[in-house]
Amino acid sequence: MTIQAQVDGVTITRDLPPEASVMEFVGDGRDQPCADGRCLRCLVLLGDRVVHACRVPAYRAHNGNVTTAAALDSRPEYRDILRAFRRVGLGTCAEAHPYLVFLAIHHLSEGSSPGTGETGLLSRHINDRCSNRTDFERALRIAAGMRRRRTHERPARR
Amino acid sequence: MSDRHDDKSLPAKEAVYIPETINEAMQHLRQNRDTTIWAGGTHAMTRPSREGRVMSVHAVHELRRVIRREDHLEIGASVPLARLRLLGERFLPEVLRQALDEVGPPPLQNTATIGGLLAVPETILPTALVLRLLAARVEARRTEGTRWIALAGEQRALASEIRRGELITRVRVPSRRWTHWISHSFGRPYPRDGDSLTVAAMLAVDKETISEVRMAAVYASRYLVRTRELEAELVGKRHPLQSRDAAMVEQQLGAHATLQTEFSELARHRTVHGIISFLQQR
Ligand SMILES: Cc1cc2nc3c(=O)[nH]c(=O)nc-3n(C[C@H](O)[C@H](O)[C@H](O)COP(=O)(O)OP(=O)(O)OC[C@H]3O[C@@H](n4cnc5c(N)ncnc54)[C@H](O)[C@@H]3O)c2cc1C
Ligand code: FES
Numbered sequence: 001m002t003i004q005a006q007v008d009g010v011t012i013t014r015d016l017p018p019e020a021s022v023m024e025f026v027g028d029g030r031d032q033p034c035a036d037g038r039c040l041r042c043l044v045l046l047g048d049r050v051v052h053a054c055r056v057p058a059y060r061a062h063n064g065n066v067t068t069a070a071a072l073d074s075r076p077e078y079r080d081i082l083r084a085f086r087r088v089g090l091g092t093c094a095e096a097h098p099y100l101v102f103l104a105i106h107h108l109s110e111g112s113s114p115g116t117g118e119t120g121l122l123s124r125h126i127n128d129r130c131s132n133r134t135d136f137e138r139a140l141r142i143a144a145g146m147r148r149r150r151t152h153e154r155p156a157r158r
Numbered sequence: 159m160s161d162r163h164d165d166k167s168l169p170a171k172e173a174v175y176i177p178e179t180i181n182e183a184m185q186h187l188r189q190n191r192d193t194t195i196w197a198g199g200t201h202a203m204t205r206p207s208r209e210g211r212v213m214s215v216h217a218v219h220e221l222r223r224v225i226r227r228e229d230h231l232e233i234g235a236s237v238p239l240a241r242l243r244l245l246g247e248r249f250l251p252e253v254l255r256q257a258l259d260e261v262g263p264p265p266l267q268n269t270a271t272i273g274g275l276l277a278v279p280e281t282i283l284p285t286a287l288v289l290r291l292l293a294a295r296v297e298a299r300r301t302e303g304t305r306w307i308a309l310a311g312e313q314r315a316l317a318s319e320i321r322r323g324e325l326i327t328r329v330r331v332p333s334r335r336w337t338h339w340i341s342h343s344f345g346r347p348y349p350r351d352g353d354s355l356t357v358a359a360m361l362a363v364d365k366e367t368i369s370e371v372r373m374a375a376v377y378a379s380r381y382l383v384r385t386r387e388l389e390a391e392l393v394g395k396r397h398p399l400q401s402r403d404a405a406m407v408e409q410q411l412g413a414h415a416t417l418q419t420e421f422s423e424l425a426r427h428r429t430v431h432g433i434i435s436f437l438q439q440r
Pocket of ligand 2: 035036041042052053054055
């Protein structure tokens with residue numbers, strides 16, 4: 001079936017079977033998803049939600065927007081996260097950076113309050129060799145604080 | 159959750175059918191008996207044995223509603239787990255929220271649905287175990303009519319009860335208050351090939367006396383152990399449980415046939431001692 005979507009601002013059209021994943025649609029150069037769906041290296045934004053590209057059927061992206069790790073730096077709404085990561089020195093290796101940023105976006109988009117156990121639920125999925133849970137949880141708290149200050153300081157536009 | 163990216167007008171011959179109402183879904187099932195139903199697709203898309211055309215029910219409005227009634231919560235089958243968790247802070251039984259917290263890496267919960275979780279074939283996932291203990295019921299519709307299935311009445315996974323062409327539409331969860339609860343998994347319950355164990359239990363205590371208790375365990379996401387006789391015997395006992403009563407639990411639970419034949423030794427030990435320490439905790 002023909003699926004068309006914007007991937008990082010570029011329109012892509014592909015013919016794929018129903019069971020094809022967003023990961024196949026995006027064609028990020030990986031041949032295979034991981035066996036158990038837990039490596040998290042395939043995380044993307046589908047619309048405004050973080051999803052496993054390997055576990056979402058490509059048809060869900062039809063006529064929609066997919067944002068991959070490659071385009072995250074250019075999205076101003078995530079700069080709090082990137083700043084917090086830099087402050088803590090987190091995700092400095094290429095392997096770690098994108099999936100940790102997506103996990104942080106997921107966390108902040110849920111509107112959860114850091115420190116209530118939510119951060120721990122997320123940080124236990126860290127699975128790379130150059131990051132640790134404590135730094136990640138700290139970065140989440142810093143990013144949430146930055147976001148809170150920014151949204152309180154600026155009056156909402158109508 | 160925004161569905162702006164979903165569009166039912168897929169421009170292809172072999173398009174997946176994406177209904178927006180239950181009526182559309184039922185009509186499609188009537189006309190296409192070999193339809194395979196998907197929701198979030200997190201499990202289904204990895205199964206190559208798909209037959210017929212796929213109908214994805216993730217965008218059916220009625221299936222995405224959560225309604226709070228006086229004595230129960232009615233959850234549409236296509237409600238994503240992430241949304242349920244958010245609601246949970248105020249409305250869900252705490253034990254259900256605890257089970258939902260544990261489901262997969264959190265972003266998975268943005269697309270995985272409650273109906274899909276219950277209908278994974280041959281599998282009783284931890285959240286499904288908790289729903290059983292909560293005496294949740296599932297509404298299933300086919301073109302010929304509607305029926306309610308009591309999860310607690312099923313020994314096997316719900317999927318073996320659901321017939322081809324039958325659509326899960328709602329899950330009804332009683333909103334009774336429990337004073338103590340636990341839902342804990344050892345190992346990974348998904349995919350179902352491992353050695354995982356989930357122990358879940360809940361307790362209502364009134365003036366240091368147990369007024370109701372429910373407890374169960376699932377090994378390898380498949381073998382279910384629950385003894386209602388023991389649950390009944392515990393009613394009226396003092397809480398925290400005295401050592402004499404704990405010995406009775408150990409003996410009766412330990413003698414359960416499924417526990418003896420299907421559980422590993424470690425899983426047996428963890429089940430019995432997990433439940434006893436739950437009953438003995440303040
Ligand atoms: C990486 C990973 C980790 C996971 N970890 C956990 C975990 O820790 N704990 C846990 O409990 N679960 C876990 N799961 C399982 C997860 O909960 C299920 O994959 C998910 O809930 C299924 O929901 P879905 O909407 O994606 O269903 P789908 O994949 O769309 O469907 C699953 C099954 O349900 C049927 N179905 C779906 N909706 C309906 C309906 N309305 N009517 C009739 N049949 C229907 C489908 O035909 C299919 O057989 C994990 C899954 C993954 C991929
Ligand atoms: S490829 Fe590993 S989680 Fe998706």
